[in-house]
Amino acid sequence: MVNELKEIRRGRGLRADDLHERVGLALCTACGVTDLDHPALIRRKIILQLTKLSAKLPSDLHLAATVALGLHQDAAGEFLDQRIAWLANTYDRDPRTARRRVDNAFKMLAELLYDAGMRDRKSGSYSPDGWYVESLRGFLRMDLELPTLTEERRIVAAVDDLDELILSMSAPRDPRAGDEYAIRAEMVYGGEIVAEERVSSSHSRFVVRLPSPLTLGQTHNYSIQFISYPRQWMRPYYVFTPLRRCEEFSVRVRYGTHNAPAKVWRISGLPSKAYEDFVPGDDQLTVDRLGDVSLEFHDLQQGLSYGLQWQYDDEP
Incomplete structure (x- = not known):
């Protein structure tokens, strides 16, 4: 799950045009993505799930996760390095420290995603409808x-x-x-x-x-x-x-x-x-x-x- 999160953070992150091609099996399972979903629905499901779960992280890790994934409105940049630089400046730390924060955030986020995937497989509770x-x-x-x-x-x-x-x-x-x-x-x-x-x-x-x-x-x-x-x-x-x-x-x-x-x-x-x-x-x-x-x-x-x-x- 951590490796799949690192894969989708590249480039524009969750706003990338080819997001549907880079989503792995573990992330699909945790976000309720199926083989029948079109690219726009895949993006919608993933953004919804990651937005909800990242909000459960400590505030500094929540910021790190949303910036790296391209979800933070103020951290603009079509490349991950640009967003990491913004994050480092916000933390008043060097980029290596910012990347470590992102890695820590992804580890915790992966655990939440795994739990969510197990819960949704049991209940079928995911139903996007506006x-x-x-x-x-x-x-x-x-x-x-x-x-x-x-x-x-x-x-x-x-x-x-x-x-x-x-x-x-x-x-x-x-x-x-x-x-x-x-x-x-x-x-x-x-x-x-x-x-x-x-x-x-x-x-x-x-x-x-x-x-x-x-x-x-x-x-x-x-x-x-x-x-x-x-x-x-x-x-x-x-x-x-x-x-x-x-x-x-x-x-x-x-x-x-x-x-x-x-x-x-x-x-x-x-x-x-x-x-x-x-x-x-x-x-x-x-x-x-x-x-x-x-x-x-x-x-x-x-x-x-x-x-x-x-x-x-x-x-x-």
Whole structure:
């Protein structure tokens, strides 16, 4: 893996025209590259994976790796020696020291790539589709008459010039709920809602324009708040069913001190709608004395549901 990283850093690095011809088998495996991928998709997958994993390195090694690979915007140069000279000047060291930093960075990066390749072979979690979710944090206020869900997401662009997102929200409800109630959304930060579509009485989609277009591998944080209809009409669960890659999901629900349910249990990777049996699971959670409960998930599988469900004493 280290030798393959050294091979692709030559010339313009990851921006080289012949990158697809110089990628080795180990790197292809770690980045989810297949024989059917065209050169542009190969470049996209490799840049995404190396951008994400290099960010886990110590700051000095992260700088060394991104400069050597041609990912650093300020370290311009069509030759590796030019980028190494820029790195040495930034470190205030000689070029040999800068090269040693690059070698150390590549050794650590190779370990991360190997681990990522093993993980993706097991889960098939890589699915480039415009963007994916690096982390999602949800905060659901069930202590309000109109429950409010605030989501904070950190996304990664899987294409260049990504300028808008399409977000969906479903809120199944009691059939007696009037049509005057619908899912509403408001951006807290990181974007602007420019269009919305009410697909059904319990499902809406929102088009969010980003502050500026994202480039391949660039991350962006945004937050959005959803409000639906009165609490008594809502189904007793909150789940997230990822339709694209999602690495981390955490949720906190606030029931309040006077509205805490009798039972709360975790929903961890159930098929869609399987949780609507409303049968308490074995993995039960404890509501704290402030009426809050929280949990988190990692390496979510697309199409499966994650979250929590609850039941009050007076419910069957």
